[in-house]
Amino acid sequence: MRHLSLIAIAISLASTSSSWANEQATLDGLISAAQQEPAITVYDSTGKIIEQAANFSARYGVQATGVKSKAPHTLERIIREAQANNIQTDVAILADAPAAVAQLLDTGFATNWFPMDLADSVDERYRKPLAIVMAPNVWTYNTALHESCPIDNIWELTEPEWERKVALQDPLGKPSYVDWFNQMAEHGDEAMALAYEAHYGYPMADTEESATAAWVKALAANAPLLTDSDSNAAEAVASPDQQDSFLGLTSTAKFRDNANGMKLGICENLMPWVGWTYPSIGLIASGTQSPNAAKLFLHYLLTEEGIAPQTQDGKISTHSDISLPADEPSGINALKTQLFDYSPSTAISDWENRQDWQDLWMLNYRR
16 A cells, blocks of 8 residues: 555646646747737836836847836727737736726637646636736725724725715726625625624615615715725815815825825725725737747746736735735735736626616716
8 A cells, every 4th residue: 555655746746846847848839939029018007017017128128118108098009000010019907897898808819828837836716717916995094083994894985974074086087996795786686784783773674676776875875985096085085284084095105195195094904895906907008029938028028027016016926925025115915815806807897788887876976
């Protein structure tokens, strides 16, 4: 029996070694092929892409240029280039998962690719389409006015005490917010219903299409302060001279401003979630003259070095072995399990239901 066990162990080790060797050979082959191709251009909505592209070029000897561009502009560019058969954009990192799927993947204007050598470290839910990072949006309070978050449950935001005292971006101008509504309805509605029962002491009446829809309607009717940016929402909550108590929904990137006097704090242990995440999707333009360089760039973004410029803002890599830096200002790394996590695999549902959620918000919003 001992002899058989040793044989089994030896076979297992050999298999593991062979698998690692194959993965390494595949990556080495990708690098070699990429070095023979023309330079690539990469578009992303964050200016950090310029630094990332320069670092990529220095590491692999493959020329890449990073361009900051908002998602709608990048989408339009890729579509027009494809229609004109004049591909200039090789890689797009898009913070609009539903549009990326509906307008680029489903039309064939772009393709999805996942590096299988990272299969053990990137959850399957992030592979199709490929999510590079998840950007957290969190419920915040003013740490100068409160020792801790003044609410325990997001249903409190729908009550008279917080009427006109909740700041967030206008869902009619920020599609990711209505995508979040749809994601909660599809993947987190039970948690929303349980949060209602925990707060009020009795189950929600079975009169709404979903618990999420009931919360969205009630929040809209409570006259929240709608802004056109995270910066304005953050200022409403935690500007140095703020005397009124507001709660707000902001990106973790805004916590950098605490170094300049802002007083943002995360509502820890908020039921059912402290916030939510939204993905940046990495796609390769169909017809690129540098397919291997494009793949190598996406692979690079899934490494600690490649994504480092963005993790400083609290963006969470989908590569599970990569943690946020210890000095990341918001401290969201310790609260990751308290976030509602977006599921890119159902992004097309978000696209199909955007108008319905926008209509629900618009019909119930009270100024």
